[in-house]
Amino acid sequence: xxxxxxxxxxxxxxxxxxxxxxxxxxxxxxxxxxxxxxxxxxxxxxxxxxxxxxxxxxxxxxxxxxxxxxxxxxxxxxxxxxxxxxxxxxxxxxxxxxxxxxxxxxxxxxxxxxxxxxxxxxxxxxxxxxxxxxxxxxxxxxxxxxxxxxxxxxxxxxxxxxxxxxxxxxxxxxxxxxxxxxxxxxxxxxxxxxxxxxxxxxxxxxxxxxxxxxxxxxxxxxxxxxxxxxxxxxxxxxxxxxxxxxxxxxxxxxxxxxxxxxxxxxx
Numbered sequence: 001x002x003x004x005x006x007x008x009x010x011x012x013x014x015x016x017x018x019x020x021x022x023x024x025x026x027x028x029x030x031x032x033x034x035x036x037x038x039x040x041x042x043x044x045x046x047x048x049x050x051x052x053x054x055x056x057x058x059x060x061x062x063x064x065x066x067x068x069x070x071x072x073x074x075x076x077x078x079x080x081x082x083x084x085x086x087x088x089x090x091x092x093x094x095x096x097x098x099x100x101x102x103x104x105x106x107x108x109x110x111x112x113x114x115x116x117x118x119x120x121x122x123x124x125x126x127x128x129x130x131x132x133x134x135x136x137x138x139x140x141x142x143x144x145x146x147x148x149x150x151x152x153x154x155x156x157x158x159x160x161x162x163x164x165x166x167x168x169x170x171x172x173x174x175x176x177x178x179x180x181x182x183x184x185x186x187x188x189x190x191x192x193x194x195x196x197x198x199x200x201x202x203x204x205x206x207x208x209x210x211x212x213x214x215x216x217x218x219x220x221x222x223x224x225x226x227x228x229x230x231x232x233x234x235x236x237x238x239x240x241x242x243x244x245x246x247x248x249x250x251x252x253x254x255x256x257x258x259x260x261x262x263x264x265x266x267x
Contacts, residue, residue, distance in 0.1 A: 005074035006042055008116050010109060011066035012125065013037040016252055023255050029136035035251075036125045037063055038109040040072070042116060043079045049108035051095045053086055073117035085115055101129040147229065227254045 014020065014034035024032035039048035041058050048054050048061065075082075093108055106128075110120045120126070132138065231250035 005076045006079075008072040008075050008113065009041045010070040010072055010113065010121055011039045011041055011046060011061075011063075012068045012070060013039075013063040014067045015063075016255070019252055019255055027137065027255055028132065030131075032128070032132065032135075033124075034067065036106055036128055038106050038121060038125060039063075040109050040112045040116070041069075042075065043082070047086070047112060049093050049098075049105040051098075053090050053093050053108070070122060072113050072121070073119060075116040077116060082116065086112075101133065104129075227257070 013036070015037050016035040018034075020032045020035050024030065037048075039046040039061060041047075044058055045055050046058050046061055054061075089111070097103055106121065106125050110126060113119060113121050228250050231253050235249055
């Protein structure tokens with residue numbers, strides 16, 4: 001009953017299934033406990049952000065058994081009020097608005113917890129992205145994350161959700177490059193260009209020398225990005241996982257491979 005209130009808990013999962021704890025020191029240069037995913041449990045359901053706002057009966061999410069359950073408090077709000085609230089915020093929580101570091105499942109759980117009980121989720125969960133990006137490998141990981149987010153947004157199959165008001169078939173078209181108008185094509189790029197290019201080349205002739213050594217992590221970054229993208233595409237092609245799960249699994253497989261390689265080299 002609303003007079004007694006409804007218990008609100010936070011289910012906390014480790015998307016890496018323990019690999020973050022095992023490999024983070026060698027992969028990131030600092031220990032990371034887990035790759036956190038959270039869902040808020042109330043009214044007998046678990047609510048979470050994954051390709052939109054999702055709701056499933058408590059204990060039946062695709063993330064398996066939670067690593068831990070955090071007691072958040074008690075709410076006296078009726079379920080109908082809460083679900084009206086979810087419909088209102090749904091446009092801010094879609095596949096297109098998802099950001100791995102700044103607008104993810106844990107940010108959703110934090111906002112929902114504050115609405116229900118007036119308090120957020122634990123800081124150690126919310127602070128994970130900053131912790132990862134402040135690691136020695138942060139500069140290498142950032143381009144990979146941006147690449148993965150782009151792949152997720154382009155390839156994610158929209159999920160049927162209870163609270164997203166826009167049809168799943170609606171997609172945001174990529175802005176087309178402005179077609180060249182006769183005046184812009186004929187403008188005058190061709191005649192001044194050779195002189196300008198020649199002048200720039202002669203002035204900056206010494207510049208190419210340091211270029212090869214400018215980014216010592218370049219080849220490693222490219223290799224990891226390619227591996228994660230290939231894994232992600234293969235998993236999505238199987239059609240068995242949502243995009244967010246496929247992304248986590250792709251990252252995990254690449255981490256496993258690099259961890260195994262590092263172990264073999266040390267052995």
